[in-house]
Amino acid sequence: MATPTRWGILATGGIAAAFVSDLALLPDAEVVAVGSRRLDTAQAFAAERGIPRAYGSWAELAAAPDVDVVYVATPHAAHHAAAHLCLSAGKPVLVEKPITLDRASAADLVATARERGVFLMEAMWTRALPAIRRMRELVADGAIGEVTAVYADFAISGPFAPTHRLRAPELGGGALLDLGVYPVTFTHLFLGVPSRISAMATLTPEGVDENTAMTFGYDSGALAVLHCGIVGGSPVSATVLGTRGRIVIPKRFFGTTGFTLVRGGESEEMTFPRSGNGLAFEAEEVMACLAAGRTESDLVPHAATLDVMGILDEVRKQIGVSYA
Amino acid sequence: MATPTRWGILATGGIAAAFVSDLALLPDAEVVAVGSRRLDTAQAFAAERGIPRAYGSWAELAAAPDVDVVYVATPHAAHHAAAHLCLSAGKPVLVEKPITLDRASAADLVATARERGVFLMEAMWTRALPAIRRMRELVADGAIGEVTAVYADFAISGPFAPTHRLRAPELGGGALLDLGVYPVTFTHLFLGVPSRISAMATLTPEGVDENTAMTFGYDSGALAVLHCGIVGGSPVSATVLGTRGRIVIPKRFFGTTGFTLVRGGESEEMTFPRSGNGLAFEAEEVMACLAAGRTESDLVPHAATLDVMGILDEVRKQIGVSYA
Known part of the structure; x- marks a missing residue:
């Protein structure tokens, strides 16, 4: 069995819960941390799901050395800020759909990911x-x-x-x-x-x-x-x-x-x-890309997102x- | 039983055949004549369906005194000419859909029908x-x-x-x-x-x-x-x-x-x-309107057609x- 991919979850809403639930179906996936703007919210989310660590800021999650990839699950108006923070910290990200509010900010994320050589994928699970x-x-x-x-x-x-x-x-x-x-x-x-x-x-x-x-x-x-x-x-x-x-x-x-x-x-x-919930397939794609050292998915390429x-x-x- | 409504069929194509077939389901409907630009075509259509008379012109059908209503079943580019001929002869008409090629020619048929006090309905069977x-x-x-x-x-x-x-x-x-x-x-x-x-x-x-x-x-x-x-x-x-x-x-x-x-x-x-074929319902509506002395159907009103x-x-x- 491959080394598990260690996921960090950014935000604690319904889609974050659904995603964590689907990750549990994957033997190679492990959820190691959750980060939220509010520590108590992150702690409650973590406690309910047996997630080892909870952070009261996105930056702490982005900086956590044992997190292999961050799933950005905020409402979409916050996607750009959250994903940009992670990418800038050199952290691979899966960003909930739509990736941002407009093409320009999506292009900025793609440019940031490419400059840093970091994996970026929109969570367009379809x-x-x-x-x-x-x-x-x-x-x-x-x-x-x-x-x-x-x-x-x-x-x-x-x-x-x-x-x-x-x-x-x-x-x-x-x-x-x-x-x-x-x-x-x-x-x-x-x-x-x-x-x-x-x-x-x-x-x-x-x-x-x-x-x-x-x-x-x-x-x-x-x-x-x-x-x-x-x-x-x-x-x-x-x-x-x-x-x-x-x-x-x-x-x-x-x-x-x-x-x-x-x-x-x-x-x-x-x-x-x-x-x-059908979200495990995109998670598997993320893990396959990371395992192969790829910074972009063929199934959800940057060009398609843009x-x-x-x-x-x-x-x-x-x-x-x-x-x- | 009411006096049968005596139908004349104008044109001999597929929709005419389907309509005649559906009229046979209605005890109050009788097909008494068919008219076509070609007499032999009209005769063949009539012979195959036991229709008493066949005419080699639309005008003869429009003028036939024992025809209560004409069903215009030509391709739609000919609807206006055929229906206008019938209405001008004082003959009620059911005109296959779309009633004409454009609104102006449809409005001309409606105006003609209203001037003459003659029944007109588009055969929008739906x-x-x-x-x-x-x-x-x-x-x-x-x-x-x-x-x-x-x-x-x-x-x-x-x-x-x-x-x-x-x-x-x-x-x-x-x-x-x-x-x-x-x-x-x-x-x-x-x-x-x-x-x-x-x-x-x-x-x-x-x-x-x-x-x-x-x-x-x-x-x-x-x-x-x-x-x-x-x-x-x-x-x-x-x-x-x-x-x-x-x-x-x-x-x-x-x-x-x-x-x-x-x-x-x-x-x-x-x-x-x-x-x-589902066409009997519109035929029944035509016959109900004619029996009531009406010149327009509530189900397929002129305004809707226009x-x-x-x-x-x-x-x-x-x-x-x-x-x-």
């Missing part, structure tokens, strides 16, 4: 799921011919109070960053960067998007038709259409364990093993949302 | 389906709260040869009129006329749309996200999202016999009787498609 990886292989192998369109939706039921994080511009609130990043990432997996982007949205009184439609056009002639929102729940489905068939994920596409391949009137169900952030920037510009 | 009517009732009654979004797709597999009707601008080719009219109509049923329209498309070398995305925005804040195409087959699904639930039709929404109502994590399947044609006009303008 890209690491076995079902999604198999879908990409099938599509790349021509299983559905040329891709003609992608549909994806991720909308959740409201209402959210005006004071909720999801309605706060300064926290990157609205549907786009929290939910829209998934349909956009899913589309990017199969079609890359669009040559045309058109977006339409309804904004909350606070000025963030509560209902957003996106259409992307590609030089191949393909189109993507996407929706995200925080006012009414959607099936959370995704479909890739091709000239010779289609692949459908009817629900919760971004964490899926399977899909349906439809060709010539025949439907074939493909299922893949489930694992906890592509998606650039698309979100353009959508945001068109719908008139600003997080400043 | 509006007359029991499942769709029940969906509208449920949504109107607040079963899913306020409508926040509508999704609908209708894309079919190609390739179609350059000489195919679907690629001929002068015949109203492309995805929009043949297929897109259904997603647009479905959306109109629940959201009416949008205040904002955005469309993006890929065109064939002939200049008609082969892949089209449409986003509509409404004053309520709702959005519609729609797709049609002739290069890759879609699920042909539709979803209405609301603040308290959603209604999903997973396949062939425009001819559906049922749907799923999702509320609070519970799914309820609702199914309705099937009837032939609304949809106006939306299609705007989409077409944005994507740069012209049928002239």
Whole structure:
């Protein structure tokens, strides 16, 4: 058995808890420390999960010599500061999605990681799921011919109070960053960067998007038709259409364990093993990269992260949302 | 039993055959004549279906005194001429969808019908389906709260040869009129006329749309996200999202016999009787209107037909498609 990878957890919210829970499924992973702006919060998180050490600052966690990699699990408005701190301390990081609020700050993290020769990956777990990886292989192998369109939706039921994080511009609130990043990432997996982007949205009184439609056009002639929102729940489905068939994920596409391949009137169900909350696959990818001395993942490359952030920037510009 | 309604069929293609087949399911319907530009074609159609008379011109059919109503089943580029001829002869008409190539010519038919006091209805059979009517009732009654979004797709597999009707601008080719009219109509049923329209498309070398995305925005804040195409087959699904639930039709929404109502994590399947090709319901509506001396249907009112044609006009303008 390989030497365990020693994880440090930065922040103590729901996604941090889910990630720690999934790390427990991996024999090669060990959680050695947690860091938070508040020591008591870090201590409570550590005590509940049997984590050896708790720090009352991010800097202490970033400096801890026995931490091999830090998982940045703050709300996304704090991702840049937290990840930059870790990278500057020479610490590899896995940063929750979306990696930052915009492409420029994401590019800054990528530049910092490259300058320091330190590993950086966005925790876009969808890209690491076995079902999604198999879908990409099938599509790349021509299983559905040329891709003609992608549909994806991720909308959740409201209402959210005006004071909720999801309605706060300064926290990157609205549907786009929290939910829209998934349909956009899913589309990017199969079609890359669009040559045309058109977006339409309804904004909350606070000025963030509560209902957003996106259409992307590609030089191949393909189109993507996407929706995200925080006012009414959607099936959370995704479909890739091709000239010779289609692949459908009817629900919760971004964490899926399977899909349906439809060709010539025949439907074939493909299922893949489930694992906890689905976050172990990205953790395994991080550990494989670290073990190989790599500073970037092929599954979640820096370029893909920057592509998606650039698309979100353009959508945001068109719908008139600003997080400043 | 009521006096049978005596139908005349104008044109002899696939949809005419399907409609005559469905009329046979209705005891109060009788097909007494068929008219075509070619007498031999009309005669062959009549002979195969036991229709008493065949005419070698539309005008003869329009003038036949024992024909109560004419069903115009030509390709859509000929709808206006055929329907206008019938209306001018004082004959009630049911006109295959889309009613014409654009709103102006549709408005001309409506004006002609109103001037003459003659019945006119677009054969938008989706509006007359029991499942769709029940969906509208449920949504109107607040079963899913306020409508926040509508999704609908209708894309079919190609390739179609350059000489195919679907690629001929002068015949109203492309995805929009043949297929897109259904997603647009479905959306109109629940959201009416949008205040904002955005469309993006890929065109064939002939200049008609082969892949089209449409986003509509409404004053309520709702959005519609729609797709049609002739290069890759879609699920042909539709979803209405609301603040308290959603209604999903997973396949062939425009001819559906049922749907799923999702509320609070519970799914309820609702199914309705099937009837032939699904065209008998619109035929029954026509006969009920005629029996009541009405010149317009509440299920497929002139205003709805004009609304949809106006939306299609705007989409077409944005994507740069012209049928002239």
